Amino acid sequence: DQQVKQNSPSLSVQEGRISILNCDYTNSMFDYFLWYKKYPAEGPTFLISISSIKDKNEDGRFTVFLNKSAKHLSLHIVPSQPGDSAVYFCGGGETSGSRLTFGEGTQLTVNP
Amino acid sequence: NAGVMQNPRHLVRRRGQEARLRCSPMKGHSHVYWYRQLPEEGLKFMVYLQKENIIDESGMPKERFSAEFPKEGPSILRIQQVVRGDSAAYFCASTFSGANVLTFGAGSRLTVL
Numbered sequence: 001d002q003q004v005k006q007n008s009p010s011l012s013v014q015e016g017r018i019s020i021l022n023c024d025y026t027n028s029m030f031d032y033f034l035w036y037k038k039y040p041a042e043g044p045t046f047l048i049s050i051s052s053i054k055d056k057n058e059d060g061r062f063t064v065f066l067n068k069s070a071k072h073l074s075l076h077i078v079p080s081q082p083g084d085s086a087v088y089f090c091g092g093g094e095t096s097g098s099r100l101t102f103g104e105g106t107q108l109t110v111n112p
Numbered sequence: 113n114a115g116v117m118q119n120p121r122h123l124v125r126r127r128g129q130e131a132r133l134r135c136s137p138m139k140g141h142s143h144v145y146w147y148r149q150l151p152e153e154g155l156k157f158m159v160y161l162q163k164e165n166i167i168d169e170s171g172m173p174k175e176r177f178s179a180e181f182p183k184e185g186p187s188i189l190r191i192q193q194v195v196r197g198d199s200a201a202y203f204c205a206s207t208f209s210g211a212n213v214l215t216f217g218a219g220s221r222l223t224v225l
Contacts, residue, residue, distance in 0.1 A: 006154075032212050034212065034213065034214075036216075041218075041219075042218055042219075043116070043118075043203055043205075043216035043217050043218045043219050044155065044203070044216045045216070046213050046214070046215070049212060049213065089154065089155060091155075093212055096210050096211060096212050097143055097207065097209060097210060097211065097212075098160070098168070099145060099157045099160050099168055099171075100145075100157070100214060101157060102147075102154050102155040102156075102157075103154060104153065104154035105154045105155075
């Protein structure tokens with residue numbers, strides 16, 4: 001039972017353009033969602049989060065959108081930079097302190 | 113202010129040996145989580161611990177795997193009688209009570225020959 005799905009294993013964009021990474025979930029009990037970025041041979045690092053009571057959260061070049069009725073969220077990066085090239089994981093959590101359930105990840109490549 | 117510290121970073125074991133992975137959470141964090149990333153796969157939850165207590169072990173394989181977070185010292189993930197399928201990156205994360213954001217360590221990469 002895969003509660004969080006990232007259906008695109010990879011995404012390639014040009015520097016300066018927008019990157020849109022998608023995530024779908026099935027667990028209606030998720031109360032919050034987080035995006036993490038992971039470089040090879042490193043641990044995941046927190047990027048941005050959104051509560052289930054909101055539909056948008058923005059932090060600099062990063063914006064996360066949540067559509068609860070569709071059980072879908074997306075991460076927008078604009079403008080994309082080569083340093084953004086990494087694997088991005090979407091995760092959902094039910095209550096504070098509970099485990100995060102992650103998707104399979106999307107490899108983003110930003111070409112100069 | 114050190115982050116989440118994991119050691120060893122790389123561990124090589126032969127089939128049938130034991131692997132012990134250690135995790136020291138960030139200062140002030142009392143919650144520890146272990147995740148596993150198999151080659152070409154995502155992050156899979158294994159276990160969630162607080163000091164001296166296992167809170168959620170629903171992701172732990174039923175046999176050979178165990179975890180602890182003692183009152184003093186790091187959290188330990190122990191894998192007995194390792195098999196080739198245990199080869200993976202094992203990530204530890206920590207947080208403080210009531211927080212949503214997990215801080216991850218750099219991971220321990222286990223290779224089973």
